[in-house]
Amino acid sequence: MDSYRYLDFATRQIIRAWVEREPTRPSPWTPLPRPLERCTVALVSTAGVARRDDVPFDEERERENPWWGDPTVRRIPRETTGREVEIHHLHIERRFAREDLDVVLPLRRLDELVASGTVGASAPTHYSLMGYILDPTELIRDTTPRLVAAMKAEGVEAVVLVPA
Amino acid sequence: MGLVQREIEAAGISTVSLSMIPEFTAKVGVPRLAGIAHPMSRPMGRPGDADGQRAVLSATLEVLRTATAPGTWVDLPFTWPESVAVARRCEEEPPPIAKLLRRKPWLLPRFYAGDIPRDER
Numbered sequence: 048m049d050s051y052r053y054l055d056f057a058t059r060q061i062i063r064a065w066v067e068r069e070p071t072r073p074s075p076w077t078p079l080p081r082p083l084e085r086c087t088v089a090l091v092s093t094a095g096v097a098r099r100d101d102v103p104f105d106e107e108r109e110r111e112n113p114w115w116g117d118p119t120v121r122r123i124p125r126e127t128t129g130r131e132v133e134i135h136h137l138h139i140e141r142r143f144a145r146e147d148l149d150v151v152l153p154l155r156r157l158d159e160l161v162a163s164g165t166v167g168a169s170a171p172t173h174y175s176l177m178g179y180i181l182d183p184t185e186l187i188r189d190t191t192p193r194l195v196a197a198m199k200a201e202g203v204e205a206v207v208l209v210p211a
Numbered sequence: 212m213g214l215v216q217r218e219i220e221a222a223g224i225s226t227v228s229l230s231m232i233p234e235f236t237a238k239v240g241v242p243r244l245a246g247i248a249h250p251m252s253r254p255m256g257r258p259g260d261a262d263g264q265r266a267v268l269s270a271t272l273e274v275l276r277t278a279t280a281p282g283t284w285v286d287l288p289f290t291w292p293e294s295v296a297v298a299r300r301c302e303e304e305p306p307p308i309a310k311l312l313r314r315k316p317w318l319l320p321r322f323y324a325g326d327i328p329r330d331e332r
Contacts, residue, residue: 079225
């Protein structure tokens with residue numbers, strides 16, 4: 048498949064340069080602990096989704112320093128609806144996720160797959176990051192351990208990561 | 212996203228990522244990857260298309276269910292129903308980094324090289 052078909056010229060050039068530069072690393076591996084029909088699944092969206100009653104991702108600081116992107120995480124409870132969130136990501140077309148949150152964070156679709164028996168359970172909490180992070184230092188050092196701890200505390204056994 | 216996926220997997224939770232740029236995600240070294248030829252900002256499909264979105268989520272979970280070794284990469288068979296021109300149509304203003312690089316094009320090589328100035332705030 049053509050990874051670049053929907054990207055504009057400048058973005059395509061940049062991603063190609065980054066693919067070239069990225070070192071090859073061996074991947075970690077954790078097998079599913081039980082059949083998916085019995086697993087608890089959590090979603091992670093990088094669309095910068097935050098509940099309106101939570102702290103928004105910091106768009107202002109990125110406007111002041113465009114090399115910076117907010118490296119924190121937001122918790123999105125399972126029952127959250129599109130009306131209860133805002134999309135804080137200055138690099139995506141936000142109108143689609145605003146119209147239908149499942150375009151980036153498929154909470155309702157996951158509920159349906161639980162109902163049909165494909166998946167054991169939807170985790171009580173799902174998560175969002177903001178995907179524009181050029182320097183991942185804080186993301187990996189501070190944010191990800193908190194994310195993992197929160198997932199483990201809720202018995203999450205499998206995670207689907209959805210880009211934006 | 213790939214770096215976060217690696218950390219979650221290394222901590223003992225099985226992961227799969229969907230990606231519109233699977234070539235890039237694969238290079239990061241992720242355990243399970245589902246490539247999809249959808250435009251940016253719409254990974255799961257079109258707004259309101261519950262059936263399409265559910266099919267994408269099911270297919271992604273199928274990669275999670277069936278993968279037997281790290282580095283599994285499956286391109287999903289979905290196609291986008293709009294032309295490339297329509298799919299690329301942009302209504303948002305350009306992101307701050309695009310405006311900065313337009314104003315100061317001599318910074319472009321730094322951006323390409325991933326030589327990112329630290330924000331020490």
